[in-house]
Amino acid sequence: MTLPDGSERRFAxxxxxxxxxxxxGPGLAKAAVAIKLDGRPRDLATVIDRDAATAxxxxxxxxxxxxxxxxxxxxxxxxxxxxxxxxxxxxxxxTETGFYYDFARATPFTPEDLERIEGRMREIVGRDEPIAxxxxxxxxxxxxxxxxxxxxxxxWIKEIPADEAISLYRQxxxxxxxxxxxxxxTGRLGQAFKLMSxxxxxxxxxxxxxxxxxxxxxxxxxxxxxxxxxxxLEEAERRDxxxxxxxxxxxxxxxxxxxxxxxxxxxxxxxxTVEAYMRARLDRAGYQEVKGPQLLDRSLWEATGHWxxxxxxxxxxxxRDDRVLAxxxxxxxxxxxxxxxxxxxxxxxxxxxxxxxxCHRNEPSGALHGIMRVRGFTQDxxxxxxxxxxxxxxxxxxCRLLLGIYKDFGFxxxxxxxxTRPEQSIGSDAIWAHAEQSLQNAVKxxxxxxxxxxxxxxxxxxxxxxxxxxxxxxxxxxxxxQLDFNMPExxxxxxxxxxxxxxxxxxxxxxxxxxxxxxxxxLIEHYAGRFPLWLAPVQAVVATITEEAGPYAAEVAEVxxxxxxxxxxxxxxxxxxxxxxxxxxxxxxxxxxxxxxxxESRTVALRRLxxxxxxxxxxxxxxxxxxxxAAVPSANS
RNA sequence: GCCCCGAUAGCUCAGCGGUAGAGCACCCGCUUCGUAAGCGGUAGGUCGUCUGUUCAAAUCAGACUCGGGGCACCA
Numbered sequence: 001m002t003l004p005d006g007s008e009r010r011f012a013x014x015x016x017x018x019x020x021x022x023x024x025g026p027g028l029a030k031a032a033v034a035i036k037l038d039g040r041p042r043d044l045a046t047v048i049d050r051d052a053a054t055a056x057x058x059x060x061x062x063x064x065x066x067x068x069x070x071x072x073x074x075x076x077x078x079x080x081x082x083x084x085x086x087x088x089x090x091x092x093x094x095t096e097t098g099f100y101y102d103f104a105r106a107t108p109f110t111p112e113d114l115e116r117i118e119g120r121m122r123e124i125v126g127r128d129e130p131i132a133x134x135x136x137x138x139x140x141x142x143x144x145x146x147x148x149x150x151x152x153x154x155x156w157i158k159e160i161p162a163d164e165a166i167s168l169y170r171q172x173x174x175x176x177x178x179x180x181x182x183x184x185x186t187g188r189l190g191q192a193f194k195l196m197s198x199x200x201x202x203x204x205x206x207x208x209x210x211x212x213x214x215x216x217x218x219x220x221x222x223x224x225x226x227x228x229x230x231x232x233l234e235e236a237e238r239r240d241x242x243x244x245x246x247x248x249x250x251x252x253x254x255x256x257x258x259x260x261x262x263x264x265x266x267x268x269x270x271x272x273t274v275e276a277y278m279r280a281r282l283d284r285a286g287y288q289e290v291k292g293p294q295l296l297d298r299s300l301w302e303a304t305g306h307w308x309x310x311x312x313x314x315x316x317x318x319x320r321d322d323r324v325l326a327x328x329x330x331x332x333x334x335x336x337x338x339x340x341x342x343x344x345x346x347x348x349x350x351x352x353x354x355x356x357x358x359c360h361r362n363e364p365s366g367a368l369h370g371i372m373r374v375r376g377f378t379q380d381x382x383x384x385x386x387x388x389x390x391x392x393x394x395x396x397x398x399c400r401l402l403l404g405i406y407k408d409f410g411f412x413x414x415x416x417x418x419x420t421r422p423e424q425s426i427g428s429d430a431i432w433a434h435a436e437q438s439l440q441n442a443v444k445x446x447x448x449x450x451x452x453x454x455x456x457x458x459x460x461x462x463x464x465x466x467x468x469x470x471x472x473x474x475x476x477x478x479x480x481x482q483l484d485f486n487m488p489e490x491x492x493x494x495x496x497x498x499x500x501x502x503x504x505x506x507x508x509x510x511x512x513x514x515x516x517x518x519x520x521x522x523l524i525e526h527y528a529g530r531f532p533l534w535l536a537p538v539q540a541v542v543a544t545i546t547e548e549a550g551p552y553a554a555e556v557a558e559v560x561x562x563x564x565x566x567x568x569x570x571x572x573x574x575x576x577x578x579x580x581x582x583x584x585x586x587x588x589x590x591x592x593x594x595x596x597x598x599x600e601s602r603t604v605a606l607r608r609l610x611x612x613x614x615x616x617x618x619x620x621x622x623x624x625x626x627x628x629x630a631a632v633p634s635a636n637s
Numbered sequence: 638g639c640c641c642c643g644a645u646a647g648c649u650c651a652g653c654g655g656u657a658g659a660g661c662a663c664c665c666g667c668u669u670c671g672u673a674a675g676c677g678g679u680a681g682g683u684c685g686u687c688u689g690u691u692c693a694a695a696u697c698a699g700a701c702u703c704g705g706g707g708c709a710c711c712a
Contacts, residue, residue, distance in 0.1 A: 100707095108641060199707030200640025207709045211640055214707070242705095247648085255685090255703055310712050330712075364638050364710055365703095373711080458712080546669045573669075581673035595671055607672065614672065 002053045014049035017042060018184070021056045031058040033188060034067050034181045041067065043133055043181040059221035069094035071131070071183045072121075072193050072219040073101045078174035078186075079120035080215075083113075089176065090152040090203065090212055097229060098193070098218030102201050104152060109198045109213055117215070118195045128187030129172040133180055141166045145177065152203065153177045192226040193219035236472055241524040242370040248529055248586060250537070251371065259368050259375030261517060266537035269566065270520060273535055275356055277632055278380050278405070278513065285401050287354040287382055292334025294358065298324040303490060304333050313361050331357035332487060332509060335383040339505070340493030349495060349505065350386035350394055356516070357381045371517045378516040384508040385488070385495075388434065394508060395442030395464075395481060402479050402512045403448075406468055408633040409523065410532065413469040416448055419456035426460060427485050435483045436462045460486040466512075470526040478519060482509040529587045530609065533630045536589050540567040540626070542604075543579045545595030547571070552599045556592055556619060563627045567592075584609060590626065 001009045001020065009023065017035035021028045021044070034041050034057040037048065041063055048054065057064045073092035080087050080103060092101030103109075109117075136144070138157065145153040156177060157166060169178045171186055183189060194217060201214035220226040237243075245251050250267030253260075263271060279289065295317060301307040306314065306329070315327040328334065335353045344351070357379045367373055384394050406414055418440065421432050439462050443450050450464070457463050466479030484507040488494075494502045513519035523531070533539055540560055542553045550571040560567035570579055576593065583591055593605040593614070604622050606615040617625070 111642075197706055198641060201708045202639080205709075207639070211708080213640075216707075253704090258703075306712070313710090313712075361711080366638065366708080367710055368704095543672090545671055548669085575668095575670050575675060576672055577670085578674055579672085584673055591672080593672065597671085605672080612672075 001048070001051070004055045014047050016044065017046050017048065017054075017056070018044040020048065020054060024056065028056055028058070031060075032056045033059055033064045033183050036063070041181050044184050045133065046181075065221060066094045067181060067183060068189060068221065069099040069219045070178075071186070071189050072217060073099040074131075074169065074171065074174070074176055074178070074182070075121050075124050075186055075189055076117060076195070076215065076217060077101050077103075077176060078124055078171060079117045081174055083116060083120055088150055088152055091156070095216075098196070098216065100201075100214050100216045102203070102212040102214045104203075104210065104212050109215065111198075114195045114198060114215065118193075121193070121195075122191060124172070124186050125189050125191060126187070127172065128185050130185045131169055131171045131182045133182070134168045134170060136166045136168055138166050141168065141177065189219070190221070192221065192223045193217055194226065194230070232472065236474075236525075239472070239525045239528045240370075241372070241521040244524050244529040245371065245521075248537075250524070253370070257376075258365075259363065261371050261374060261376070267520075269537040270523075270531070270535060271516060273537075273632075274513070274516060274520065274523075277408070278356075280632075280634070281401065281405055282354050282382070285352075285397070287352040289354050289356075290335065290338055291355060292328070292331055292338065292357065294327060295325040296328055296333065298326065300333055300337075301326050304487065305490070313363065315360050315362055327360040328357075329359055329361045331355050331359065331379060331381045332383055332484075332507070333491065335381075336488055336491045336493050336507070339383075339385050340488070340491060343502075344385075344493075344495035344505075346387065346495055346497045346503075350384050350390050352382055352384045354382035355379075370521060372521045374515075374517055377518070379511055380513045380516060380519075381509075381511050384510065385493070385505040386508065387497075387503075388438075388506055391435070391438040391483065391506060391508070392441045392445065395439060396446045398481055398508070398510055399442065399446040399448060399464075402466060405512055406466075406479075410526065411468040411470070415467040415469070415475065416443060416450035417453045417456075417465040417467065418443065418450045419453040419458075419463045419465060421462060422455045422457050422459060424459055425457070431485055432462070435485065439464060439481070439483060458482050458484075460484045468522075470522060471528075472525070476522050478514040478522070479512045480510065480514070483507075484509055531587070531589070533589050533626075534632050536587075537566065538568055538586075538588050539565050539630055540590040540592055541570050541579075541583045541588050542567055542592045542594060543570045543576065543583065545576050545593065547573070549594045549596065549599050553594050556594060556604060559619060559623055560592075560626075563623045565623070565626060565630055580607070592622070 001011065003009065018029065018032065020035065021032040032044055034044055035046065036042065036055040036057055037046065037052050039053065041057060059065055059068060070093065073094065077089045077092055081089065084105060086105065088104040090102045090104055092099065142154045142157045145157065160166060167178065167180055168175050169180060169182055196216045196218055199214050199216065200211045203209035203212055218226065218229055220229060245267065248266065249264050250270060251264055252262045254262060282289065298307060310329065314329050317325045317327065319325060335355065338353060339351060358376070359379055360376050363373065363375050386394055403414060420436055443464065461483035463480055463482040465477050467475045467477050469475055488507050489504045493505060495505055497503045523535070542556045544550055544553045553569050553571050557567045557569045570583070580591065587609060589609045591607040593607060598604055603616050603618050606617055606622055
């Protein structure tokens with residue numbers, strides 16, 4: 001046997017995984033939950049009868065935890081079958097944080113049922129039932145599941161490739177079709193699990209199939225990890241933009257405009273700050289801002305292919321003379337029309353047309369989520385028209401711009417996915433090869449790591465997806481860069497090349513923030529509403545201690561405004577304690593407190609959010625400092 | 638769109654068949670205060686909407702609307 005550290009062990013006779021672990025050490029034998037044979041996870045009971053690369057899997061490894069979670073799904077299924085024998089079990093895998101199992105049952109599970117099931121699961125763990133693997137002959141297995149009324153399982157067996165063994169796992173009276181591996185017994189699951197919710201899910205993920213009931217749970221190796229996970233969920237809830245947004249008076253959502261946002265003055269200030277920053281960055285990067293029409297004629301959408309494929313997601317309107325128009329769901333057709341409005345020269349390329357494009361998509365009601373997924377939103381969209389030779393250079397420049405912008409917003413951890421040609425696509429092999437190569441060169445030349453997402457590109461071209469990681473470790477896909485060899489041609493956009501002939505330009509679709517609304521939602525959650533100074537809608541509150549400081553407070557606010565700081569006065573009849581509390585809860589970054597002393601000495605007492613110290617500063621000095629601190633980052637550009 | 642859960646004052650929530658409650662916020666007084674809630678008072682709700690059951694419905698049932706958790710969707 002070869003062990004992970006490269007050492008070798010010789011055994012005279014075949015032995016089980018458990019025996020192997022015991023031979024290495026008693027501590028390992030106790031911690032072992034599975035083994036790996038030539039890289040493949042196997043049960044501890046597996047008999048090793050040949051030379052192999054082996055490794056003992058414990059709960060400290062991701063594979064071990066995955067096995068534990070998969071086991072939790074089985075234990076839950078066993079509990080459900082004991083409590084509700086008429087239920088069919090269908091499919092139950094491990095997930096990132098736990099597990100789920102999809103059940104087919106006429107009556108819905110209630111929250112009380114979940115409590116019962118969880119209780120029974122704890123009993124099953126207490127029973128410590130041995131878990132045993134059995135290999136069955138295919139037809140027998142199918143007949144067996146039919147006979148016990150598990151028709152979904154019987155159907156599933158038919159899908160398993162012919163060269164794969166049909167394995168069943170037995171624990172107590174419960175038998176499940178499963179590839180494994182599993183823990184040696186139910187007791188090893190431990191008690192660090194919790195059922196979270198019940199939800200609908202379609203059989204095999206297809207909305208045309210029957211809807212099953214999915215029970216979600218979370219499971220961890222230790223109680224401590226479970227507690228930490230639950231705490232993270234609470235933290236996410238505390239940061240929820242749907243709660244913080246209205247609380248900080250940034251926006252509200254209402255029945256009168258489902259899927260659209262009512263931006264309040266403070267929220268809109270934030271929006272405009274983000275927009276102004278982006279506009280400045282794009283201007284410097286050689287983009288030209290445009291504004292396309294909101295409503296476009298049906299014939300255009302027919303030409304782009306939207307009318308046939310995506311009409312359900314578009315808002316359709318009608319003019320007085322019965323022309324049918326659609327509210328634009330995206331900006332690219334408008335940009336192609338601007339490009340193609342006259343014949344272009346190669347000298348004009350690359351042409352980068354940018355737009356804070358207001359788009360509407362008639363999303364299914366179930367897809368809506370706060371300001372993150374809405375029906376009316378604004379893209380920081382741009383389309384770069386260029387030659388094939390310019391693709392790499394433009395892509396590199398885009399990656400640099402994007403990373404610099406993310407950094408300014410406080411996101412340093414960015415993941416990149418490279419999505420290649422999907423099964424259904426248009427364009428020749430040569431063009432695809434060239435397009436993929438160009439994009440790949442660009443990421444490499446920019447010195448960036450990426451993971452491959454084979455077959456996940458757009459039908460018209462490969463794409464890069466940029467995911468940023470927030471303060472809670474969650475990933476958000478925001479930026480994208482897509483190559484398109486198709487739409488300019490469809491809409492008849494051409495340029496005259498050096499050779500005097502007409503050519504179709506390549507189009508790069510690109511966005512950095514994605515949707516302004518969604519990005520602001522991400523910012524709210526990332527910062528838990530405590531925005532960096534340059535983004536804070538209200539940067540400073542000038543608060544009086546007594547009424548007589550009112551005129552001076554107004555003067556301080558005036559000076560702030562003159563310095564470009566967003567400041568408001570609070571000269572209300574409240575104690576300073578009350579004001580400090582209120583403005584702290586409102587996450588105002590700076591408080592400039594003025595009382596008798598400050599009026600007389602023309603100073604301010606500066607208090608920063610999160611601190612409890614005050615700093616007495618001369619007014620002019622304070623403003624100079626804060627002005628620098630509040631500067632919009634323009635970093636490395 | 639589909640499944641489950643929810644909706645009581647601006648906010649957070651109690652009440653769960655028998656005449657709508659609390660705290661905070663708003664408004665009005667008093668207080669003029671030195672860094673996370675000073676004191677008092679007024680006002681505020683056809684209990685999401687509609688239909689039904691009942692002598693009686695915020696409370697029970699159904700439908701609808703909106704919201705939440707998922708699934709599907711995300712050009």
